[in-house]
Amino acid sequence: MGFSKEQLLERLQAQQIKFSQYEHPVVMTVEAQAKYVGHIKGGLSKNLFLKDKKHRFYIVSALSDTKVDLKVLSQRLGLGKGGLRMAPEEAVGEILQVPLGCVTPFALVNESAQHVSLMLDEGFKTQECCFFHPLSNDTTISLHIQDLHKFLKSVGRMVAYVDLEANPPVGKDQPPDLAALVPSDTSSITDVSEKTAALQIDNSKPVSVTVTGKVSKVSSGQQKEKMGNTGNSFADPEKLIEEILEKIKVENIKQHGEQLGDVAFARLHKNLSSDLKSLAVMFKNTAYTEGFFAGTHCPPKRL
Amino acid sequence: MEHENENETKALQEQEQVVNPWEVSSKGKIDYDKLIDKFGCQRLDQSFVDRVFRLTSRTPHIFLRRNVFFAHRDFNEILDAYERGEKFYLYTGRGPSSEALHLGHLVPFMFTKYLQEAFKVPLVIQLTDDEKCMWKNLTVEESKRLARENAKDIIACGFDLSRTFIFSDFDYVGGAFYENMVKVAKCVTYNKVVGIFGFTGEDHIGKISFPPVQAVPSFPSSFPHLFKGNDKLRCLIPCAIDQDPYFRMTRDVAPRLGYNKPALIESLFFPALQGETGKMSASDANSAIYVTDSQKEIKNKVNRYAFSGGQDSIEKHRQLGANLEVDIPFKYLSFFLEDDEELEHIRKEYGSGRMLTGEIKKKLIEVLTEIVEKHRAARAKVTDEMVDAFMAVRPLPNMFN
Numbered sequence: 001m002g003f004s005k006e007q008l009l010e011r012l013q014a015q016q017i018k019f020s021q022y023e024h025p026v027v028m029t030v031e032a033q034a035k036y037v038g039h040i041k042g043g044l045s046k047n048l049f050l051k052d053k054k055h056r057f058y059i060v061s062a063l064s065d066t067k068v069d070l071k072v073l074s075q076r077l078g079l080g081k082g083g084l085r086m087a088p089e090e091a092v093g094e095i096l097q098v099p100l101g102c103v104t105p106f107a108l109v110n111e112s113a114q115h116v117s118l119m120l121d122e123g124f125k126t127q128e129c130c131f132f133h134p135l136s137n138d139t140t141i142s143l144h145i146q147d148l149h150k151f152l153k154s155v156g157r158m159v160a161y162v163d164l165e166a167n168p169p170v171g172k173d174q175p176p177d178l179a180a181l182v183p184s185d186t187s188s189i190t191d192v193s194e195k196t197a198a199l200q201i202d203n204s205k206p207v208s209v210t211v212t213g214k215v216s217k218v219s220s221g222q223q224k225e226k227m228g229n230t231g232n233s234f235a236d237p238e239k240l241i242e243e244i245l246e247k248i249k250v251e252n253i254k255q256h257g258e259q260l261g262d263v264a265f266a267r268l269h270k271n272l273s274s275d276l277k278s279l280a281v282m283f284k285n286t287a288y289t290e291g292f293f294a295g296t297h298c299p300p301k302r303l
Numbered sequence: 304m305e306h307e308n309e310n311e312t313k314a315l316q317e318q319e320q321v322v323n324p325w326e327v328s329s330k331g332k333i334d335y336d337k338l339i340d341k342f343g344c345q346r347l348d349q350s351f352v353d354r355v356f357r358l359t360s361r362t363p364h365i366f367l368r369r370n371v372f373f374a375h376r377d378f379n380e381i382l383d384a385y386e387r388g389e390k391f392y393l394y395t396g397r398g399p400s401s402e403a404l405h406l407g408h409l410v411p412f413m414f415t416k417y418l419q420e421a422f423k424v425p426l427v428i429q430l431t432d433d434e435k436c437m438w439k440n441l442t443v444e445e446s447k448r449l450a451r452e453n454a455k456d457i458i459a460c461g462f463d464l465s466r467t468f469i470f471s472d473f474d475y476v477g478g479a480f481y482e483n484m485v486k487v488a489k490c491v492t493y494n495k496v497v498g499i500f501g502f503t504g505e506d507h508i509g510k511i512s513f514p515p516v517q518a519v520p521s522f523p524s525s526f527p528h529l530f531k532g533n534d535k536l537r538c539l540i541p542c543a544i545d546q547d548p549y550f551r552m553t554r555d556v557a558p559r560l561g562y563n564k565p566a567l568i569e570s571l572f573f574p575a576l577q578g579e580t581g582k583m584s585a586s587d588a589n590s591a592i593y594v595t596d597s598q599k600e601i602k603n604k605v606n607r608y609a610f611s612g613g614q615d616s617i618e619k620h621r622q623l624g625a626n627l628e629v630d631i632p633f634k635y636l637s638f639f640l641e642d643d644e645e646l647e648h649i650r651k652e653y654g655s656g657r658m659l660t661g662e663i664k665k666k667l668i669e670v671l672t673e674i675v676e677k678h679r680a681a682r683a684k685v686t687d688e689m690v691d692a693f694m695a696v697r698p699l700p701n702m703f704n
Binding site: 293 | 420458461462463464465677681684686688689691692695697701704
């Protein structure tokens with residue numbers, strides 16, 4: 001079920017985000033909205049809900065007088081010249097779970113909109129505050145754009161500031177500058193790597209993520225008791241792979257919930273672990289060989 | 304208690320099957336029970352497999368579960384000692400007679416790799432280039448070259464460089480190793496060695512003096528750079544059962560030299576594609592799947608040459624089912640298909656006739672192709688420098704970790 005205006009406003013208050021609230025009759029266009037709040041200092045927004053050929057969705061939220069050229073945007077996203085078009089009306093309800101005429105960045109708070117990519121007009125940054133619908137056409141709230149940004153990031157959404165009027169050339173030597181804003185399944189990978197770096201899974205396992213061979217004997221006395229020869233846990237290809245798989249498992253469970261995560265992971269473990277271990281052994285052997293070669297070709301120490 | 308049976312080889316030759324390090328053949332199927340009897344080793348039963356599982360906390364290797372390694376000498380003592388915290392080392396080897404290795408050659412190495420990982424123990428691998436030079440009449444250069452080439456395939460099986468020492472006889476024999484060879488040679492009379500190995504007056508003296516070379520890696524003092532001062536370290540030798548004569552001799556000699564008898568864990572022979580009457584031979588390309596075979600070649604070999612236990616016609620097959628005793632695809636799957644449940648399913652379906660020969664061959668091709676490709680990928684990662692590192696006479700400080 002989509003969030004209601006009240007629930008959203010409650011969330012904002014809970015996060016101590018300052019906003020002003022204005023009630024008015026239902027409005028379906030920016031012009032109509034301007035009649036009620038246009039006199040207040042701040043940036044009125046126009047919000048476009050867009051779709052590309054691969055059924056990925058975007059919200060472009062711009063100052064009402066920023067010119068937005070869909071053709072240019074489409075190229076900058078790497079979707080080709082005619083890749084972007086207005087999303088069908090049903091999608092507004094289905095994906096954003098807001099009424100027609102109510103497209104707003106706040107719609108991203110809904111689960112159904114988790115893969116929608118939001119582009120915010122850079123121009124918002126210079127405004128004292130900006131106006132958006134809080135999931136309903138009969139209200140407008142104004143808040144600082146940074147607070148909106150912070151709020152949406154806290155829900156794990158992709159948000160970026162874009163100079164919407166820019167028209168950089170896109171070609172062989174100039175890759176599309178907004179390509180990173182295209183939602184995909186892999187969009188969660190950047191999140192994953194951030195999360196795993198911060199992850200403290202199990203206190204009994206070594207916490208460091210990088211394989212640099214710097215086996216810090218300082219890394220907590222508790223490990224030594226539990227694992228005995230911890231000093232060599234990176235010399236053991238099997239332990240290394242088990243550690244890596246453990247991290248994947250935790251991430252998997254986070255994404256898919258306990259049961260499904262476990263089942264999906266068990267399959268992965270069964271199919272992959274032996275291959276990964278063989279690779280790790282070969283890697284270790286190669287490293288040893290390089291060291292050995294270097295050592296045996298060292299010129300004798302000068303006395 | 305095992306006996307020193309001087310007439311044993313003669314008796315063996317009079318019977319239907321011949322099993323010694325240089326010849327394995329039989330009129331019908333190899334009778335392994337008779338072999339165990341004649342050689343005097345022990346059967347490896349399920350209780351051992353369970354015990355290994357408990358001691359190593361990991362699934363026992365497929366070759367243990369499927370009774371491919373089926374016989375032993377003193378394996379229980381190795382396990383007893385291990386439980387007490389006493390380590391051991393592994394010793395296995397290869398006679399580099401040809402460049403082409405087939406899956407049968409890899410069997411002891413795959414198993415040894417598992418043992419190394421499961422028990423976390425060091426390993427010495429002997430390449431008997433001198434033996435092949437003598438028996439196969441190769442030049443010294445050629446046998447040394449083959450040894451290095453074979454070493455690459457062995458390394459590709461996944462041994463841990465920080466606890467493995469590979470050596471070729473031409474390179475390594477000398478020093479403490481040679482001292483042990485002389486000590487062993489002094490304990491074995493000419494008559495005895497003729498009795499064990501079947502040498503005749505026509506054989507050259509190189510052959511007759513070779514057995515100590517294969518015996519002494521069982522003694523830790525042969526490797527002073529590895530096991531200095533650890534003279535009582537036990538040795539476990541995974542090998543195919545045709546190597547048993549060497550180690551019968553070694554076990555006889557060991558107590559006289561004040562060493563522990565090496566323990567053995569022995570495998571049966573990987574049957575040739577054409578059937579159970581012998582072992583795979585490097586000289587008949589179609590008797591075996593080689594690690595260099597392409598996917599197409601594997602498919603062709605299995606479809607054309609794998610001996611089928613299926614019936615002559617589909618009707619008969621549906622009625623009677625397949626003869627699993629002689630069916631080669633099923634035998635091979637029992638060696639290489641990891642999933643116990645899946646194998647059981649195939650046993651039921653094929654044995655009852657519901658599954659046809661074409662299907663089981665298809666499954667086998669899949670399994671074999673995966674193994675061969677994996678091996679090839681690993682082999683591609685083995686460099687000459689890596690071989691040098693494996694073969695360098697160097698200490699292994701972390702070999703028991």
